[in-house]
Amino acid sequence: MFRKIYLLFGFFTLGTAAFAQYRGWSLDTVNQLKNVPKSVRDNPGSYRSVYVGYHHYTGGK
Amino acid sequence: MSAGTPPLSTPPKPQAKALNCPKCGAAITLRCFGQAETVVCGSCRCILDAKDPNLAILQQFEIKTSDVKPFIPLGTRGKLRGTDYEVIGFQRRHITVEGVTYSWHEYLLFNPYKGFRYLSQYNGHWNDISICKQLPMLEGGFFVGIGGSANYLGEVYRHFQTSDANTDFVLGEFPWQVRVGEHAVVTDYVHPPRVLSSEKLDKEVTWSIGEYMYGREIWDSFKLPGSPPEAIGVYENQPSPVTTNVTSIWLAFAAFAIFLLALMAGFDMRAKKEPVLHETYLYNRTDAKSEPSFVSDVFELTGRTSNVEVKTYAPVGNHWIYLNYALINQDSGQAWDFGREVSYYYGYDSDGSWTEGKQHDSVVVPSIPPGHYYLRIEPEADPSLPSIAYTVDVIHDVPVFGIYAIAFVALLVPALLISLRAYTFERSRWSESDHPPVQLSRMTGNSEDDS
Numbered sequence: 001m002f003r004k005i006y007l008l009f010g011f012f013t014l015g016t017a018a019f020a021q022y023r024g025w026s027l028d029t030v031n032q033l034k035n036v037p038k039s040v041r042d043n044p045g046s047y048r049s050v051y052v053g054y055h056h057y058t059g060g061k
Numbered sequence: 062m063s064a065g066t067p068p069l070s071t072p073p074k075p076q077a078k079a080l081n082c083p084k085c086g087a088a089i090t091l092r093c094f095g096q097a098e099t100v101v102c103g104s105c106r107c108i109l110d111a112k113d114p115n116l117a118i119l120q121q122f123e124i125k126t127s128d129v130k131p132f133i134p135l136g137t138r139g140k141l142r143g144t145d146y147e148v149i150g151f152q153r154r155h156i157t158v159e160g161v162t163y164s165w166h167e168y169l170l171f172n173p174y175k176g177f178r179y180l181s182q183y184n185g186h187w188n189d190i191s192i193c194k195q196l197p198m199l200e201g202g203f204f205v206g207i208g209g210s211a212n213y214l215g216e217v218y219r220h221f222q223t224s225d226a227n228t229d230f231v232l233g234e235f236p237w238q239v240r241v242g243e244h245a246v247v248t249d250y251v252h253p254p255r256v257l258s259s260e261k262l263d264k265e266v267t268w269s270i271g272e273y274m275y276g277r278e279i280w281d282s283f284k285l286p287g288s289p290p291e292a293i294g295v296y297e298n299q300p301s302p303v304t305t306n307v308t309s310i311w312l313a314f315a316a317f318a319i320f321l322l323a324l325m326a327g328f329d330m331r332a333k334k335e336p337v338l339h340e341t342y343l344y345n346r347t348d349a350k351s352e353p354s355f356v357s358d359v360f361e362l363t364g365r366t367s368n369v370e371v372k373t374y375a376p377v378g379n380h381w382i383y384l385n386y387a388l389i390n391q392d393s394g395q396a397w398d399f400g401r402e403v404s405y406y407y408g409y410d411s412d413g414s415w416t417e418g419k420q421h422d423s424v425v426v427p428s429i430p431p432g433h434y435y436l437r438i439e440p441e442a443d444p445s446l447p448s449i450a451y452t453v454d455v456i457h458d459v460p461v462f463g464i465y466a467i468a469f470v471a472l473l474v475p476a477l478l479i480s481l482r483a484y485t486f487e488r489s490r491w492s493e494s495d496h497p498p499v500q501l502s503r504m505t506g507n508s509e510d511d512s
Contacts, residue, residue, distance in 0.1 A: 002479055003309050010317040010472055014324065017468040020461075021328045024368030026427035027463040030399040036389055044354035044437050047387065047396075 082107055083116050092136070092149040093171045097234035101150075103135075108241070111234060122230075122241040129153050129230045132182065132279075132290070133168055139283030141189065146170035146178060148283075150233035156224040156247070169235060177236060180279065181271065185292035186299060187279050188256060188271035197250075197257055197268055211250040211257050213270065218250030218257040221297050221494045226260070249297060253490075256298035273298050295489040303483045314476040321468055329460045337362065337369075338455035344382060344440045345448040354439035359391055360455065366430045367458040374421045375403040375451035381418075382449060385439035390432050397426045403451070425461055 040047045080089040087104035091097055097111035099119060106123065109116040131151045133139075138147045150169030155162050165183035172178070179190035197213040211218045228243040246261040254273035259266055273296065276289025292299075337360040362369065375382045381404035388397040404418040442449065488498045 002303055003306075003313065006310055006475055006479070007313055009475060010313060013468050013471045014317060014320055017321065017464050018324055018328075020464045021324075024366060024428045024458065025464065026368050026425035026461055027467075028399070028424045028426070030397045030424070030426050033387075033396040033398055035394045036387070036396040038391075038394060040387075040389060040437060041356055041391065041435065044356050044439070045352040047354075047437060048439075 080116060082109065084118055084121070089116065090136075091234060092147055093177075093234060093236065094173070096171075096177075096236050097149075098237050099239045100234040101231050101239075103232060108231065108239065119238070120240055129232075131166065131168065131232070133180070133283055133285065135233045137283050137285070141170065141178065141180075141282050144172055144175050146172050146175075148233075150235045150239075151231070152228055152235075152239065153230040154226045154228050156226050158224065164229075169233065179269070179271075180274075182279075182290075183296065184294060185276055185290040186296035187274040187276055187289075188298070189274050190258075190269050190271040193257070193268040193270050197259075213257050213268075216252050216255070218252040218255070220496070221249040221251045221256075221491075223248040223495060251298045253298045254300040271298065273300060294493075295486060297490060297493065299490065301483055301486045303479055303486065307480050307483045310476050310479050314472055317472045318469065321465055321472070325460070325462065325465045332460045333364065333367075333458035334460075335457040336454060337457050338436070338453065341450055341452045342438070342440075343448060343450045344442055344446075346442070346444075346446070353441070354385075354437060356389075357436040357438065357453070357455075359433050359435045361433050362429060362431050362457050364431060364458070366428050368461065369426045369429045369434075370423060370454075370456040370459045371399075371401070371426065371436070372421065372423045372454040372456065373401055373403055373451060374454075375449055376420055377403055377405050377443075377446070377449060379406050379408075380404065380443040380446040380449070382443070382446065382451060383441040384451070384453075385441070386424075387437040388426055388429070388434055389437055390430075390434055392432050396437075397429070399424060399426065425459060429457075 036047060080091065081087065082089055082102040082105060084107045085102060085105035087102055089100055089102060089109065091100060091111060100109050100111040100116070101107070102109060106121060107118050108120040108122070110119050131148075133148050133151075135148055135151060138145060140146075147170065148168050149171045152167050152169075153164055154167060155164040157163075163183070165181055168180040168182075170178040170180060177192075181188045181190055193213065195214065197211040197218070200210045200212055200217070209220055211220070224247055226245050226247040228239065228241055231239050231241055243262070248259045248261075250257040256271045256273075258269050258271065260269070276292065279285070280287075280289045338357055340357060342355075369388065371386060371388070373384060381402055383400060383402045385400045386398070388399075390396070401422045401424055403420060403422045405416070405420045406418055407414070407416040409415070436453065436455065438453065440451075491498050
């Protein structure tokens with residue numbers, strides 16, 4: 001029984017991996033937005049990234 | 062008929078002879094007809110010679126009845142594996158290992174056409190036992206019956222335990238000269254769910270084969286009231302709940318891993334990896350005081366929905382630069398917003414030289430539909446960094462190897478868990494044997510056959 005479940009799980013995992021690769025999934029996190037105004041192209045300052053003001057690492061060892 | 066002829070009398074009806082215990086007079090019931098060698102008086106615990114018309118007393122033993130109570134009362138009938146049987150005898154036996162006494166119950170079943178069969182019960186674990194029809198072949202081991210294995214009907218049974226069994230309670234009738242205090246050397250060989258046992262009594266060796274049964278099956282077979290006693294621990298021939306050969310799981314894992322590798326190679330070859338933007342920009346702190354953001358040239362993504370990799374290279378040294386990116390679809394206004402930092406530090410201390418961070422960065426933006434896009438870039442940098450040139454590359458449709466890594470781990474974890482479960486189960490089983498786990502080298506390799 002465990003072998004059958006494992007085989008099913010294995011095929012599901014491989015199928016998901018193939019689908020993810022085909023659809024261009026990624027492990028990185030990005031913030032998706034809709035309806036960004038077209039004026040951004042002419043006036044980039046009219047849009048502000050949600051990541052502005054990120055606390056930067058300034059240390060080193 | 063003539064008048065002087067006496068009338069014919071009707072032949073007498075056959076009547077069972079009433080049997081009574083010669084000691085206490087209690088009624089004795091014989092259920093297996095002439096096959097019983099001994100019968101035990103349930104009242105006074107006298108073992109009687111069933112072959113003797115007068116039921117000669119062979120032995121009498123003293124034990125409190127309340128101490129021993131069969132789960133299946135004598136005379137109970139049930140259907141076991143399709144055959145009707147009646148419980149006609151019961152005995153309790155024990156072994157003593159390192160000063161600890163382990164007792165188990167044995168039930169003798171009888172069917173006039175099929176003969177005798179046995180049920181054993183220990184700590185809620187049951188076995189359906191019958192006499193071997195063929196002599197098993199012993200293999201290996203230093204002495205006959207100790208260590209090694211036994212081959213019966215083509216199946217190899219591993220030696221589990223050899224012990225001295227003593228009978229301390231009997232009830233009902235038996236097809237042998239049963240005695241309380243009877244001493245036998247019992248050797249068990251296991252091949253779950255079966256157990257092969259040899260019982261050496263004086264010079265006579267009897268081989269039997271048993272198959273593990275669950276208490277619920279016994280209760281259903283004999284229609285016993287209530288619930289069976291809960292099974293405690295792992296019994297010597299108890300089938301593992303991981304009813305899978307662990308080797309087959311690992312073979313399946315290996316096949317999946319190879320398939321995953323092939324999948325990765327196939328997608329890697331098939332991926333376009335198409336560079337759609339390659340630009341070098343200059344960050345200048347004095348310029349940044351005005352509006353720092355700007356946009357790239359428009360580039361086109363063709364084909365199906367796929368990912369986009371944005372790579373950044375900045376030759377920083379003990380500095381950082383942070384880029385607020387937005388990948389914007391010029392046609393739909395849809396945007397993917399993300400920020401990336403490039404920082405690289407190095408130095409030297411008492412431990413030697415060290416480095417931290419990288420001068421390049423990469424991010425994969427998922428599932429981008431085809432269309433015309435541009436990047437809005439808003440750089441920030443270390444206040445001590447006056448200016449730096451950095452390069453941005455946009456590549457369309459790249460393989461993401463992390464997906465395969467996750468899939469690999471997802472395939473590996475269940476295989477490990479199943480192996481661990483099988484290992485712990487087998488460890489529990491063999492810890493009760495003459496071969497405790499420290500000496501066990503092929504523990505997981507000898508799991509049960511797949512069900």
